[in-house]
Amino acid sequence: MTKFFDNIDSKNKYKLLRSFKADTHNFKENEDITNIVFERNVIALLVSGSVNLIRNNENGNDFVLDKIEENNIISDVIYTINKDDYYLITTEETEIVTMNYSDVINYRGKNKYYPILIRNMFDIINSKAKLFNERINIMARRGIRNKLLAFFEIQFKKNNSRNIYLPFTFTEMADYLGVDRSAMTREMKLLKDEGFIKTTGKRITLLYK
Amino acid sequence: MTKFFDNIDSKNKYKLLRSFKADTHNFKENEDITNIVFERNVIALLVSGSVNLIRNNENGNDFVLDKIEENNIISDVIYTINKDDYYLITTEETEIVTMNYSDVINYRGKNKYYPILIRNMFDIINSKAKLFNERINIMARRGIRNKLLAFFEIQFKKNNSRNIYLPFTFTEMADYLGVDRSAMTREMKLLKDEGFIKTTGKRITLLYK
DNA sequence: TCTGTAATGTTGCAACTGCAACAATACATA
Protein backbone atom coordinates (compact mmCIF):
# COMPACT_ATOMS: atom_id res chain seq x y z
CA MET A 1 0.00 0.00 0.00
CA THR A 2 1.48 3.28 -1.16
CA LYS A 3 1.92 6.06 1.36
CA PHE A 4 1.93 9.77 0.91
CA PHE A 5 5.68 10.36 1.12
CA ASP A 6 6.96 7.11 -0.34
CA ASN A 7 10.29 7.71 -2.10
CA ILE A 8 10.61 11.23 -0.77
CA ASP A 9 13.26 11.98 1.82
CA SER A 10 12.49 13.87 4.95
CA LYS A 11 14.13 17.11 3.88
CA ASN A 12 12.13 17.38 0.70
CA LYS A 13 9.02 16.26 2.46
CA TYR A 14 9.14 19.35 4.63
CA LYS A 15 10.12 21.55 1.74
CA LEU A 16 7.03 20.42 -0.12
CA LEU A 17 4.81 20.93 2.86
CA ARG A 18 6.09 24.45 3.11
CA SER A 19 5.32 25.12 -0.55
CA PHE A 20 1.77 24.03 0.01
CA LYS A 21 1.48 26.41 2.91
CA ALA A 22 0.41 23.40 4.89
CA ASP A 23 -1.05 23.95 8.34
CA THR A 24 0.32 21.87 11.15
CA HIS A 25 -1.96 20.85 13.99
CA ASN A 26 -0.72 19.23 17.14
CA PHE A 27 -2.92 17.19 19.39
CA LYS A 28 -2.64 15.36 22.65
CA GLU A 29 -4.11 11.96 23.21
CA ASN A 30 -7.87 11.63 23.00
CA GLU A 31 -8.73 14.73 21.06
CA ASP A 32 -11.51 14.88 18.53
CA ILE A 33 -10.11 15.96 15.19
CA THR A 34 -13.18 15.30 13.06
CA ASN A 35 -13.85 18.90 12.19
CA ILE A 36 -10.30 19.77 11.28
CA VAL A 37 -9.94 16.83 8.97
CA PHE A 38 -13.31 16.69 7.29
CA GLU A 39 -13.35 20.21 6.08
CA ARG A 40 -14.34 20.49 2.48
CA ASN A 41 -11.50 20.48 0.00
CA VAL A 42 -8.90 19.60 2.57
CA ILE A 43 -6.35 16.87 2.37
CA ALA A 44 -5.19 15.90 5.81
CA LEU A 45 -2.07 13.95 6.43
CA LEU A 46 -1.13 12.08 9.54
CA VAL A 47 2.51 13.04 10.04
CA SER A 48 3.05 11.33 13.36
CA GLY A 49 0.95 9.66 15.98
CA SER A 50 -2.17 7.67 15.36
CA VAL A 51 -5.89 8.22 15.00
CA ASN A 52 -8.94 6.03 15.36
CA LEU A 53 -11.90 6.32 13.08
CA ILE A 54 -14.86 5.54 15.27
CA ARG A 55 -18.43 4.75 14.51
CA ASN A 56 -20.87 6.48 16.71
CA ASN A 57 -23.91 4.32 17.41
CA GLU A 58 -26.60 6.36 19.05
CA ASN A 59 -27.06 3.69 21.71
CA GLY A 60 -23.57 4.48 22.90
CA ASN A 61 -21.86 1.44 21.46
CA ASP A 62 -19.06 3.14 19.63
CA PHE A 63 -16.44 1.11 17.93
CA VAL A 64 -13.17 1.54 16.09
CA LEU A 65 -13.55 1.25 12.36
CA ASP A 66 -9.99 1.95 11.39
CA LYS A 67 -6.66 2.78 12.96
CA ILE A 68 -4.86 5.35 10.87
CA GLU A 69 -1.10 5.40 11.11
CA GLU A 70 1.72 7.72 10.11
CA ASN A 71 2.00 8.97 6.56
CA ASN A 72 -1.51 8.13 5.62
CA ILE A 73 -4.05 10.44 4.15
CA ILE A 74 -7.19 11.15 6.13
CA SER A 75 -9.71 13.11 4.21
CA ASP A 76 -13.30 13.36 3.22
CA VAL A 77 -12.36 11.74 -0.04
CA ILE A 78 -10.83 8.71 1.51
CA TYR A 79 -13.39 7.82 4.08
CA THR A 80 -17.06 7.24 3.52
CA ILE A 81 -17.92 9.55 6.28
CA ASN A 82 -21.06 11.00 7.58
CA LYS A 83 -20.06 13.45 10.26
CA ASP A 84 -23.06 12.51 12.34
CA ASP A 85 -22.15 8.86 12.48
CA TYR A 86 -18.39 8.89 12.74
CA TYR A 87 -15.64 10.72 14.46
CA LEU A 88 -11.87 10.74 14.66
CA ILE A 89 -9.95 10.58 17.90
CA THR A 90 -6.23 10.71 18.43
CA THR A 91 -4.88 7.78 20.41
CA GLU A 92 -1.57 9.41 21.24
CA GLU A 93 0.26 12.65 20.67
CA THR A 94 -0.38 13.35 17.03
CA GLU A 95 0.70 15.77 14.36
CA ILE A 96 -1.61 16.40 11.47
CA VAL A 97 -0.93 18.49 8.44
CA THR A 98 -3.79 19.91 6.45
CA MET A 99 -3.42 21.18 2.96
CA ASN A 100 -5.78 22.81 0.60
CA TYR A 101 -6.53 20.46 -2.25
CA SER A 102 -6.23 23.19 -4.87
CA ASP A 103 -2.87 24.34 -3.54
CA VAL A 104 -1.52 20.84 -3.89
CA ILE A 105 -2.97 20.17 -7.29
CA ASN A 106 -2.03 23.54 -8.75
CA TYR A 107 1.51 23.64 -7.41
CA ARG A 108 3.82 25.10 -10.06
CA GLY A 109 7.04 25.00 -8.10
CA LYS A 110 10.18 23.19 -9.12
CA ASN A 111 10.68 20.63 -6.41
CA LYS A 112 11.51 17.47 -8.27
CA TYR A 113 9.80 15.33 -5.70
CA TYR A 114 6.44 16.89 -6.39
CA PRO A 115 5.67 14.49 -9.23
CA ILE A 116 6.44 11.60 -6.94
CA LEU A 117 4.12 12.98 -4.36
CA ILE A 118 1.29 13.34 -6.82
CA ARG A 119 1.97 9.87 -8.10
CA ASN A 120 1.72 8.52 -4.59
CA MET A 121 -1.50 10.36 -4.05
CA PHE A 122 -2.85 9.08 -7.29
CA ASP A 123 -2.03 5.55 -6.32
CA ILE A 124 -3.67 5.95 -2.94
CA ILE A 125 -6.85 7.43 -4.32
CA ASN A 126 -6.92 4.95 -7.11
CA SER A 127 -6.95 1.99 -4.73
CA LYS A 128 -9.63 3.67 -2.70
CA ALA A 129 -11.70 4.29 -5.79
CA LYS A 130 -11.42 0.63 -6.69
CA LEU A 131 -12.61 -0.38 -3.27
CA PHE A 132 -15.49 2.08 -3.40
CA ASN A 133 -16.37 0.79 -6.79
CA GLU A 134 -16.40 -2.73 -5.51
CA ARG A 135 -18.63 -1.87 -2.61
CA ILE A 136 -21.08 -0.03 -4.81
CA ASN A 137 -21.36 -3.04 -7.06
CA ILE A 138 -22.23 -5.13 -4.07
CA MET A 139 -24.63 -2.70 -2.45
CA ALA A 140 -26.46 -2.16 -5.72
CA ARG A 141 -27.73 -5.74 -5.70
CA ARG A 142 -31.31 -6.23 -4.61
CA GLY A 143 -31.82 -8.29 -1.50
CA ILE A 144 -29.41 -9.41 1.18
CA ARG A 145 -28.75 -12.78 -0.41
CA ASN A 146 -27.60 -11.19 -3.65
CA LYS A 147 -25.38 -8.77 -1.78
CA LEU A 148 -23.79 -11.60 0.14
CA LEU A 149 -23.23 -13.65 -2.98
CA ALA A 150 -21.74 -10.67 -4.81
CA PHE A 151 -19.43 -10.10 -1.88
CA PHE A 152 -18.37 -13.74 -1.78
CA GLU A 153 -17.80 -13.75 -5.51
CA ILE A 154 -15.43 -10.81 -5.30
CA GLN A 155 -13.49 -12.30 -2.41
CA PHE A 156 -13.33 -15.58 -4.26
CA LYS A 157 -11.87 -13.94 -7.36
CA LYS A 158 -9.42 -11.90 -5.33
CA ASN A 159 -7.95 -14.80 -3.42
CA ASN A 160 -8.72 -17.53 -5.86
CA SER A 161 -9.87 -19.63 -2.95
CA ARG A 162 -13.22 -20.93 -1.84
CA ASN A 163 -12.20 -20.05 1.70
CA ILE A 164 -12.90 -16.49 2.59
CA TYR A 165 -11.35 -15.08 5.74
CA LEU A 166 -13.40 -12.12 6.77
CA PRO A 167 -11.27 -9.01 7.14
CA PHE A 168 -13.79 -7.66 9.64
CA THR A 169 -16.47 -8.71 12.09
CA PHE A 170 -19.92 -9.77 10.95
CA THR A 171 -21.25 -6.61 12.50
CA GLU A 172 -18.96 -4.57 10.30
CA MET A 173 -19.73 -6.75 7.32
CA ALA A 174 -23.44 -5.99 7.65
CA ASP A 175 -22.49 -2.35 7.67
CA TYR A 176 -20.32 -2.80 4.63
CA LEU A 177 -23.19 -4.38 2.74
CA GLY A 178 -25.57 -1.75 4.02
CA VAL A 179 -28.01 -4.16 5.66
CA ASP A 180 -29.31 -4.98 9.09
CA ARG A 181 -27.02 -7.31 10.98
CA SER A 182 -29.64 -9.66 12.30
CA ALA A 183 -31.26 -9.90 8.89
CA MET A 184 -27.87 -10.70 7.44
CA THR A 185 -27.23 -13.43 10.01
CA ARG A 186 -30.62 -14.91 9.19
CA GLU A 187 -29.82 -14.94 5.49
CA MET A 188 -26.42 -16.52 6.17
CA LYS A 189 -28.14 -19.25 8.09
CA LEU A 190 -30.43 -19.91 5.14
CA LEU A 191 -27.42 -20.09 2.84
CA LYS A 192 -25.86 -22.59 5.22
CA ASP A 193 -29.05 -24.65 5.51
CA GLU A 194 -29.36 -24.74 1.76
CA GLY A 195 -25.79 -25.94 1.45
CA PHE A 196 -24.35 -22.92 -0.34
CA ILE A 197 -21.81 -22.05 2.28
CA LYS A 198 -20.17 -23.31 5.43
CA THR A 199 -18.75 -21.13 8.18
CA THR A 200 -16.10 -21.70 10.79
CA GLY A 201 -15.59 -18.61 12.87
CA LYS A 202 -14.58 -15.90 10.44
CA ARG A 203 -13.88 -18.34 7.64
CA ILE A 204 -16.60 -18.79 5.05
CA THR A 205 -16.30 -21.66 2.61
CA LEU A 206 -18.16 -21.55 -0.67
CA LEU A 207 -19.70 -24.89 -1.56
CA TYR A 208 -21.52 -23.95 -4.74
CA LYS A 209 -20.51 -24.03 -8.43
CA MET B 1 -14.01 18.50 -15.48
CA THR B 2 -10.35 17.70 -15.98
CA LYS B 3 -9.37 15.58 -18.96
CA PHE B 4 -6.49 13.24 -19.44
CA PHE B 5 -4.31 15.47 -21.61
CA ASP B 6 -5.28 18.88 -20.27
CA ASN B 7 -2.33 21.26 -20.58
CA ILE B 8 -0.31 18.84 -22.66
CA ASP B 9 0.28 19.61 -26.32
CA SER B 10 -0.30 17.07 -29.00
CA LYS B 11 3.37 16.34 -29.67
CA ASN B 12 4.13 15.51 -26.06
CA LYS B 13 0.90 13.63 -25.75
CA TYR B 14 2.10 11.15 -28.35
CA LYS B 15 5.59 11.07 -26.89
CA LEU B 16 4.14 10.07 -23.56
CA LEU B 17 1.91 7.46 -25.08
CA ARG B 18 4.97 5.97 -26.73
CA SER B 19 6.87 5.87 -23.45
CA PHE B 20 4.03 3.94 -21.91
CA LYS B 21 4.15 1.45 -24.75
CA ALA B 22 0.51 2.21 -25.19
CA ASP B 23 -1.53 -0.02 -27.46
CA THR B 24 -3.70 1.63 -30.02
CA HIS B 25 -6.95 0.01 -31.02
CA ASN B 26 -9.06 1.18 -33.92
CA PHE B 27 -12.72 0.43 -34.21
CA LYS B 28 -15.46 1.05 -36.65
CA GLU B 29 -18.91 2.14 -35.63
CA ASN B 30 -20.94 -0.23 -33.48
CA GLU B 31 -18.20 -2.45 -32.14
CA ASP B 32 -18.23 -3.91 -28.65
CA ILE B 33 -15.12 -2.80 -26.79
CA THR B 34 -16.09 -3.99 -23.33
CA ASN B 35 -13.44 -6.65 -23.07
CA ILE B 36 -10.58 -4.52 -24.32
CA VAL B 37 -11.35 -1.75 -21.91
CA PHE B 38 -12.30 -3.60 -18.78
CA GLU B 39 -9.23 -5.72 -18.55
CA ARG B 40 -7.74 -5.74 -15.13
CA ASN B 41 -5.10 -3.10 -14.49
CA VAL B 42 -5.72 -1.33 -17.74
CA ILE B 43 -6.31 2.35 -18.22
CA ALA B 44 -8.10 2.97 -21.45
CA LEU B 45 -8.22 6.33 -23.08
CA LEU B 46 -10.62 7.48 -25.72
CA VAL B 47 -8.36 9.32 -28.18
CA SER B 48 -10.95 10.01 -30.82
CA GLY B 49 -14.49 9.00 -31.59
CA SER B 50 -17.15 8.25 -29.07
CA VAL B 51 -18.44 5.36 -27.03
CA ASN B 52 -21.69 4.59 -25.31
CA LEU B 53 -21.84 2.86 -21.98
CA ILE B 54 -24.95 0.74 -22.13
CA ARG B 55 -26.91 -1.05 -19.53
CA ASN B 56 -27.98 -4.47 -20.52
CA ASN B 57 -31.39 -5.36 -19.12
CA GLU B 58 -32.06 -9.03 -19.56
CA ASN B 59 -35.48 -8.28 -21.00
CA GLY B 60 -33.75 -6.65 -23.92
CA ASN B 61 -34.38 -3.06 -22.89
CA ASP B 62 -30.86 -1.72 -23.16
CA PHE B 63 -30.20 1.92 -22.60
CA VAL B 64 -27.37 4.40 -22.78
CA LEU B 65 -25.97 5.26 -19.39
CA ASP B 66 -23.20 7.54 -20.54
CA LYS B 67 -21.68 8.93 -23.70
CA ILE B 68 -17.93 8.99 -23.43
CA GLU B 69 -16.12 11.56 -25.52
CA GLU B 70 -12.56 12.28 -26.62
CA ASN B 71 -9.79 12.49 -24.07
CA ASN B 72 -11.71 10.78 -21.36
CA ILE B 73 -10.60 7.81 -19.40
CA ILE B 74 -12.63 4.66 -19.63
CA SER B 75 -11.56 2.08 -17.14
CA ASP B 76 -12.74 -0.33 -14.55
CA VAL B 77 -11.90 2.21 -11.89
CA ILE B 78 -13.89 4.99 -13.37
CA TYR B 79 -17.05 3.12 -14.09
CA THR B 80 -18.90 1.06 -11.59
CA ILE B 81 -19.19 -1.75 -13.98
CA ASN B 82 -20.40 -5.26 -13.79
CA LYS B 83 -19.47 -6.87 -17.08
CA ASP B 84 -22.66 -8.90 -17.08
CA ASP B 85 -24.89 -5.88 -16.88
CA TYR B 86 -23.10 -3.31 -18.98
CA TYR B 87 -21.25 -3.04 -22.21
CA LEU B 88 -19.46 -0.45 -24.29
CA ILE B 89 -20.22 0.22 -27.93
CA THR B 90 -18.53 2.62 -30.30
CA THR B 91 -20.91 5.04 -31.96
CA GLU B 92 -18.50 6.08 -34.68
CA GLU B 93 -14.97 5.36 -35.86
CA THR B 94 -13.03 5.34 -32.66
CA GLU B 95 -9.46 5.15 -31.50
CA ILE B 96 -8.73 3.81 -28.09
CA VAL B 97 -5.40 3.64 -26.37
CA THR B 98 -4.84 1.16 -23.62
CA MET B 99 -2.02 1.42 -21.16
CA ASN B 100 -0.91 -0.76 -18.37
CA TYR B 101 -1.53 0.97 -15.08
CA SER B 102 1.86 -0.04 -13.68
CA ASP B 103 3.68 1.26 -16.73
CA VAL B 104 2.07 4.63 -16.30
CA ILE B 105 2.54 4.85 -12.57
CA ASN B 106 6.13 3.61 -12.59
CA TYR B 107 7.30 5.75 -15.49
CA ARG B 108 10.79 7.07 -14.73
CA GLY B 109 11.39 8.94 -17.96
CA LYS B 110 12.16 12.61 -18.24
CA ASN B 111 9.24 14.03 -20.17
CA LYS B 112 8.32 17.15 -18.28
CA TYR B 113 4.66 16.74 -19.09
CA TYR B 114 4.45 13.50 -17.22
CA PRO B 115 3.74 15.21 -13.90
CA ILE B 116 0.93 17.14 -15.53
CA LEU B 117 -0.51 13.95 -16.86
CA ILE B 118 -0.45 12.31 -13.48
CA ARG B 119 -1.95 15.38 -11.93
CA ASN B 120 -4.77 15.26 -14.44
CA MET B 121 -5.35 11.63 -13.70
CA PHE B 122 -5.33 12.31 -10.01
CA ASP B 123 -7.90 15.00 -10.43
CA ILE B 124 -10.11 12.76 -12.53
CA ILE B 125 -9.95 9.85 -10.11
CA ASN B 126 -10.37 12.13 -7.18
CA SER B 127 -13.67 13.49 -8.44
CA LYS B 128 -14.82 10.00 -9.16
CA ALA B 129 -13.86 8.88 -5.68
CA LYS B 130 -15.88 11.71 -4.23
CA LEU B 131 -18.90 10.69 -6.23
CA PHE B 132 -18.49 7.06 -5.27
CA ASN B 133 -18.18 8.08 -1.69
CA GLU B 134 -21.33 10.09 -1.90
CA ARG B 135 -23.26 7.23 -3.41
CA ILE B 136 -22.04 4.80 -0.77
CA ASN B 137 -23.20 7.13 1.96
CA ILE B 138 -26.63 7.15 0.41
CA MET B 139 -26.87 3.46 -0.30
CA ALA B 140 -25.74 2.59 3.21
CA ARG B 141 -28.94 4.04 4.68
CA ARG B 142 -31.59 1.55 5.67
CA GLY B 143 -34.85 1.77 3.82
CA ILE B 144 -35.83 3.57 0.65
CA ARG B 145 -37.11 6.63 2.45
CA ASN B 146 -33.80 7.21 4.20
CA LYS B 147 -31.92 6.74 0.97
CA LEU B 148 -34.12 9.27 -0.76
CA LEU B 149 -33.74 11.79 2.04
CA ALA B 150 -29.97 11.32 2.11
CA PHE B 151 -29.88 11.88 -1.62
CA PHE B 152 -32.02 15.00 -1.38
CA GLU B 153 -29.89 16.31 1.44
CA ILE B 154 -26.73 16.03 -0.63
CA GLN B 155 -28.29 17.68 -3.65
CA PHE B 156 -29.63 20.41 -1.43
CA LYS B 157 -26.20 21.11 0.06
CA LYS B 158 -24.54 21.02 -3.34
CA ASN B 159 -26.86 23.51 -4.99
CA ASN B 160 -27.97 25.35 -1.91
CA SER B 161 -31.48 25.19 -3.26
CA ARG B 162 -34.62 23.39 -2.22
CA ASN B 163 -35.25 22.69 -5.87
CA ILE B 164 -33.48 19.63 -7.11
CA TYR B 165 -33.27 19.06 -10.82
CA LEU B 166 -32.69 15.38 -11.36
CA PRO B 167 -29.61 14.78 -13.47
CA PHE B 168 -31.12 11.48 -14.62
CA THR B 169 -34.40 9.67 -15.06
CA PHE B 170 -36.30 8.19 -12.14
CA THR B 171 -35.45 4.78 -13.49
CA GLU B 172 -31.76 5.61 -13.29
CA MET B 173 -32.23 7.22 -9.91
CA ALA B 174 -33.68 3.99 -8.51
CA ASP B 175 -30.61 2.27 -9.86
CA TYR B 176 -28.36 4.86 -8.32
CA LEU B 177 -29.96 4.32 -4.93
CA GLY B 178 -29.88 0.58 -5.43
CA VAL B 179 -33.61 0.03 -5.00
CA ASP B 180 -36.54 -1.19 -7.02
CA ARG B 181 -38.02 1.50 -9.21
CA SER B 182 -41.67 0.88 -8.43
CA ALA B 183 -40.93 0.70 -4.72
CA MET B 184 -39.12 4.00 -5.02
CA THR B 185 -42.03 5.61 -6.84
CA ARG B 186 -44.33 4.36 -4.11
CA GLU B 187 -42.13 5.87 -1.42
CA MET B 188 -41.93 9.16 -3.30
CA LYS B 189 -45.69 9.26 -3.40
CA LEU B 190 -45.81 8.77 0.35
CA LEU B 191 -43.32 11.59 0.81
CA LYS B 192 -45.52 13.76 -1.35
CA ASP B 193 -48.71 12.79 0.49
CA GLU B 194 -47.05 13.54 3.78
CA GLY B 195 -46.00 16.93 2.53
CA PHE B 196 -42.23 16.41 2.58
CA ILE B 197 -41.68 17.01 -1.08
CA LYS B 198 -43.34 18.24 -4.23
CA THR B 199 -42.46 17.16 -7.73
CA THR B 200 -42.86 18.80 -11.09
CA GLY B 201 -41.44 16.64 -13.82
CA LYS B 202 -37.80 16.13 -12.95
CA ARG B 203 -37.80 18.91 -10.40
CA ILE B 204 -38.16 17.92 -6.77
CA THR B 205 -38.86 20.61 -4.18
CA LEU B 206 -38.05 20.00 -0.55
CA LEU B 207 -40.75 21.31 1.75
CA TYR B 208 -39.42 20.13 5.10
CA LYS B 209 -37.19 21.75 7.72
C1' DT C 1 -47.84 14.67 -37.16
C1' DC C 2 -47.52 9.92 -36.44
C1' DT C 3 -45.58 6.08 -34.31
C1' DG C 4 -42.87 3.26 -31.72
C1' DT C 5 -40.08 3.24 -27.67
C1' DA C 6 -38.80 4.59 -23.14
C1' DA C 7 -40.20 6.46 -18.87
C1' DT C 8 -43.46 6.90 -15.32
C1' DG C 9 -47.43 5.60 -12.48
C1' DT C 10 -49.91 2.02 -10.06
C1' DT C 11 -51.27 -2.19 -7.64
C1' DG C 12 -51.49 -6.89 -5.41
C1' DC C 13 -48.98 -9.96 -3.14
C1' DA C 14 -45.56 -12.81 -1.12
C1' DA C 15 -41.32 -12.60 0.64
C1' DC C 16 -37.93 -10.00 2.81
C1' DT C 17 -35.97 -6.75 5.98
C1' DG C 18 -35.37 -3.74 9.83
C1' DC C 19 -36.06 -3.31 14.46
C1' DA C 20 -36.08 -4.49 19.14
C1' DA C 21 -34.97 -7.45 22.58
C1' DC C 22 -32.57 -10.89 24.65
C1' DA C 23 -29.48 -15.16 25.08
C1' DA C 24 -25.19 -17.24 24.24
C1' DT C 25 -20.35 -16.85 23.05
C1' DA C 26 -16.03 -14.98 22.25
C1' DC C 27 -12.52 -11.83 23.48
C1' DA C 28 -9.45 -8.84 25.80
C1' DT C 29 -7.22 -7.38 29.85
C1' DA C 30 -6.81 -6.63 34.68
Next chain:
DNA sequence: TATGTATTGTTGCAGTTGCAACATTACAGA
Protein backbone atom coordinates in the same frame (compact mmCIF):
# COMPACT_ATOMS: atom_id res chain seq x y z
C1' DT D 1 -8.48 -16.97 35.54
C1' DA D 2 -12.15 -13.92 36.27
C1' DT D 3 -14.85 -10.28 34.61
C1' DG D 4 -16.72 -6.91 31.88
C1' DT D 5 -17.42 -5.80 27.06
C1' DA D 6 -18.13 -6.75 22.25
C1' DT D 7 -19.73 -9.97 19.00
C1' DT D 8 -22.73 -13.37 17.41
C1' DG D 9 -27.07 -15.98 17.36
C1' DT D 10 -32.06 -15.95 17.45
C1' DT D 11 -36.90 -14.70 17.11
C1' DG D 12 -41.52 -12.28 16.56
C1' DC D 13 -43.56 -8.96 14.17
C1' DA D 14 -45.01 -5.10 11.53
C1' DG D 15 -43.90 -2.55 7.92
C1' DT D 16 -41.26 -2.41 3.71
C1' DT D 17 -39.56 -4.04 -0.53
C1' DG D 18 -39.01 -6.51 -4.82
C1' DC D 19 -41.32 -8.41 -8.46
C1' DA D 20 -44.53 -8.85 -12.09
C1' DA D 21 -47.86 -6.96 -14.76
C1' DC D 22 -50.16 -3.48 -16.86
C1' DA D 23 -51.89 1.51 -17.90
C1' DT D 24 -50.57 5.99 -18.94
C1' DT D 25 -47.69 9.58 -20.40
C1' DA D 26 -43.56 11.69 -22.44
C1' DC D 27 -40.36 11.81 -26.05
C1' DA D 28 -37.66 11.43 -30.17
C1' DG D 29 -37.16 10.07 -34.96
C1' DA D 30 -39.39 9.19 -39.44
